Amino acid sequence: MDNIIHDVAARLSLNEKGVSAVIKLLDEGATVPFISRYRKEATGALDEVAVRSVETTLKSVRELYTRKEFVADAITAAGAMTAKLEESLRNARSMTEVEDIYAPFKPKKRTRATIARERGLEPLARIIMAGNTPDPLRSAERFTGNKDMCSAEDALAGARDIIAEWASESTRLRNMTRNTYRRQGAIVCTAAKEKDEELKASPYAAYAAFSNSVRRITSHQYLALRRAESEGMIKVKYSLDDSRGKLEDALSEAYASRLGSQECRKIVSEAVTDASRRLIRPSVENEVSAELKEEADRVAIDIFSQNLRQLLLASPLKGRRILALDPGYRTGCKTVAIDEKGDLLDDAVIYPTPPRNDIEGAHKTLKRMIDRFGLNAVAIGNGTASRETERFIRNSGLMVSDMIFVVSEDGASVYSASETARLEFPDKDVTVRGAVSIGRRLLDPLAELVKIDPKSIGVGQYQHDVDQSKLKNALDYTVMSCVNAVGVDVNTASASLLAYVSGIGPALAANIVKYRTENGSFATRNDLKKVPRLGAKAFEQAAGFLRIISGSEPLDNTGIHPESYAIVKEMARLAGVKVKDLPGNTSILDSIDPAELSAKGLGGLETIADIVEELRKPGRDPRTDNAETAFTPGVESFEELRVGQKLPGIVSNITAFGAFIDLGIKENGLLHISRISTRRINSVGDVLRLGQHVEVSVIEIDSMRRRISLSMI
Numbered sequence: 001m002d003n004i005i006h007d008v009a010a011r012l013s014l015n016e017k018g019v020s021a022v023i024k025l026l027d028e029g030a031t032v033p034f035i036s037r038y039r040k041e042a043t044g045a046l047d048e049v050a051v052r053s054v055e056t057t058l059k060s061v062r063e064l065y066t067r068k069e070f071v072a073d074a075i076t077a078a079g080a081m082t083a084k085l086e087e088s089l090r091n092a093r094s095m096t097e098v099e100d101i102y103a104p105f106k107p108k109k110r111t112r113a114t115i116a117r118e119r120g121l122e123p124l125a126r127i128i129m130a131g132n133t134p135d136p137l138r139s140a141e142r143f144t145g146n147k148d149m150c151s152a153e154d155a156l157a158g159a160r161d162i163i164a165e166w167a168s169e170s171t172r173l174r175n176m177t178r179n180t181y182r183r184q185g186a187i188v189c190t191a192a193k194e195k196d197e198e199l200k201a202s203p204y205a206a207y208a209a210f211s212n213s214v215r216r217i218t219s220h221q222y223l224a225l226r227r228a229e230s231e232g233m234i235k236v237k238y239s240l241d242d243s244r245g246k247l248e249d250a251l252s253e254a255y256a257s258r259l260g261s262q263e264c265r266k267i268v269s270e271a272v273t274d275a276s277r278r279l280i281r282p283s284v285e286n287e288v289s290a291e292l293k294e295e296a297d298r299v300a301i302d303i304f305s306q307n308l309r310q311l312l313l314a315s316p317l318k319g320r321r322i323l324a325l326d327p328g329y330r331t332g333c334k335t336v337a338i339d340e341k342g343d344l345l346d347d348a349v350i351y352p353t354p355p356r357n358d359i360e361g362a363h364k365t366l367k368r369m370i371d372r373f374g375l376n377a378v379a380i381g382n383g384t385a386s387r388e389t390e391r392f393i394r395n396s397g398l399m400v401s402d403m404i405f406v407v408s409e410d411g412a413s414v415y416s417a418s419e420t421a422r423l424e425f426p427d428k429d430v431t432v433r434g435a436v437s438i439g440r441r442l443l444d445p446l447a448e449l450v451k452i453d454p455k456s457i458g459v460g461q462y463q464h465d466v467d468q469s470k471l472k473n474a475l476d477y478t479v480m481s482c483v484n485a486v487g488v489d490v491n492t493a494s495a496s497l498l499a500y501v502s503g504i505g506p507a508l509a510a511n512i513v514k515y516r517t518e519n520g521s522f523a524t525r526n527d528l529k530k531v532p533r534l535g536a537k538a539f540e541q542a543a544g545f546l547r548i549i550s551g552s553e554p555l556d557n558t559g560i561h562p563e564s565y566a567i568v569k570e571m572a573r574l575a576g577v578k579v580k581d582l583p584g585n586t587s588i589l590d591s592i593d594p595a596e597l598s599a600k601g602l603g604g605l606e607t608i609a610d611i612v613e614e615l616r617k618p619g620r621d622p623r624t625d626n627a628e629t630a631f632t633p634g635v636e637s638f639e640e641l642r643v644g645q646k647l648p649g650i651v652s653n654i655t656a657f658g659a660f661i662d663l664g665i666k667e668n669g670l671l672h673i674s675r676i677s678t679r680r681i682n683s684v685g686d687v688l689r690l691g692q693h694v695e696v697s698v699i700e701i702d703s704m705r706r707r708i709s710l711s712m713i
Helices: 002-013 014-028 032-038 048-077 085-090 097-104 113-116 123-132 136-141 151-170 170-186 191-201 217-228 244-258 260-314 359-373 386-394 412-416 419-424 428-443 445-449 470-488 503-521 524-529 536-545 564-575 588-592 594-600 607-617 621-628
Strands: 187-193 211-213 234-240 321-324 333-339 344-350 377-381 404-407 646-656 658-662 669-672 691-700 708-711
Touching: 002 014, 002 048, 014 032, 014 048, 014 359, 014 669, 032 048, 032 260, 032 470, 032 536, 048 097, 048 470, 085 097, 085 404, 097 136, 097 170, 113 123, 113 151, 123 136, 123 260, 136 151, 136 260, 151 260, 170 187, 170 244, 170 260, 187 217, 211 386, 217 234, 217 260, 234 260, 244 260, 260 445, 260 470, 260 646, 321 359, 333 359, 333 428, 333 445, 344 428, 359 386, 359 470, 377 428, 386 404, 404 428, 412 419, 412 428, 419 428, 428 445, 445 470, 503 524, 524 536, 536 564, 536 594, 564 594, 588 607, 594 691, 646 669, 669 691
Parallel strands: 321 377, 377 404, 669 708
Antiparallel strands: 187 211, 187 234, 321 333, 333 344, 646 658, 646 691, 658 669, 691 708
8 A cells, every 4th residue: 555655646746645645535435525625634735636636546556556466466377477577567667567577478369479389499499599509590400300390491480480479578679669659650641542532521631641740749630530540531550760670670689689699690680570560560559559549538538627617617697587598490499488596487489580580479479578577688599590599689679788698508409308307397398498408507507517418518529539438537527526616505406416516426416305305495404414325424525515505504505514613613702703793704704813723723724724714705606706798799690701800709619729719600710729829828728718708810711611710819
């Protein structure tokens, strides 16, 4: 265990004491949000990013140690373990190093070397490798008595196959090849002849004659060419600037230089060249591909996670009653009214767009709904007929312009057909459910989007090409992190939202909702202990992230954990006030010195400081810090665009190579990373965020493919 702690701390450059505390808490079932928020004294105040890094690194380190144990047992069982091998395994820091050590002992398929061994040629191979014969051909004649052997030349060929296999298992030769590929290797793409015309019209046209070095290829390029290859559009191979065989010469020199016999050295060099071309290079190319894929996946998943976090933490439009519209042409515009809690009040269908153009009827229906239910904001889905519907609403005068919002409807159809939606609205069809989802996204994006598979939300790149297990793990964690950062009203939250609270999960979330339905609202956090199967551990992990508004205990509407209520009561006693007088009381809170209270043994310094900050803004929603205003587009159609135009836009998606900008028309524009700033930027996310309002210039218009290139410079 000490070795694992040391390795995790070393990889992350963190203090071993803090890492040890995090690992202990994780093994006890604590979650990352709980550890980073409520166990700062134990961890040395490691933040959530650091705690999450410990969690993910711990998993990979434990997998490495498990593999080391397996390899050690396998080599020992084969009777081949030596002190040197034990030391090599102990010092191995990666799976690649462990697999290189295991390679000579790994069970092998039937190969040319296997056949040569069956013919009894391994002794000849050892004689040649030892350089113990000045005339290998004459030595080979002693092995021609086997009925399968025709000549001494055949015997030498078999010995070469065995030596080639030994060479392919050499860690030194494999590392030399790896380093050469990483420094000099290139990826070269060519168009598949049978798909040449199709490729020209596809998004992969740029890869028809693409070449880039292994060192410089970007994550999105690599994922794109892999997808194009999987669809049969292109052929991909590795190229090495080694026209004069420099790599093979270096490998041969490294493997055969100690041999005294020139003839033996020649045979070994031939075997090494064969091993390089037939065994080592293909294997290393697979390794390089795996490394590039792993890194490309990491970048794509990180970007997806960052985008998702921004989307989930978008500002809610609290306290509003929403008129939500899911636009359409022939089937009409599905319209719903929802109250401040997101409950459905009414639904209708209007036809303000072609082919019916029933402006008068639509106006009458909307006015009735707005007046009857006191609706004061509009959410319009951004799909088909969105801009025409928005134009109708703005021209109708039924709602003030700054309360008309266009909302992404990505994934709304997924929600509307889900079991969750059917349970919420058993007597409504999918179109009404979808419109409700659009309205709720404006009212409270986090509460609504947790009901949808994050991959359906549409804010990533190549999401179907990356490792799906890693993607799911990262996105699930992102949702959990966001939910716990905001906090959840336990008396109104859906089971979908509660499931992401630290320590809860789907089963307990369902139990909480069922208990709430049968027994009424929770009056205090302690009442949660009455929920079936919600034990002490789950309560410990969850309580600080659950809120009870207007309950009998004022601290229940804060991020202060119940285990610290005694500290708050002592603070109040020392200040000469009641606990209910502390939240929001700036004058009293300013007089509290956390260091002084900690020195008196009241609690840990970080815990007390967090309590004071929480009391300053009880019930604060961190999402309201980044509120955006409604967006008014500058153009209404693609045909209005002109090169040089300056337009307002909203960042709708962020990728490794740039950002897509919503200009208020059907087609989004691409803002390439090189056109964002005059200074060099490493990541689009360092400068832009989803939903950010920007001003862009049109620099290129591709009318045939309806593509728009933009610039902020």
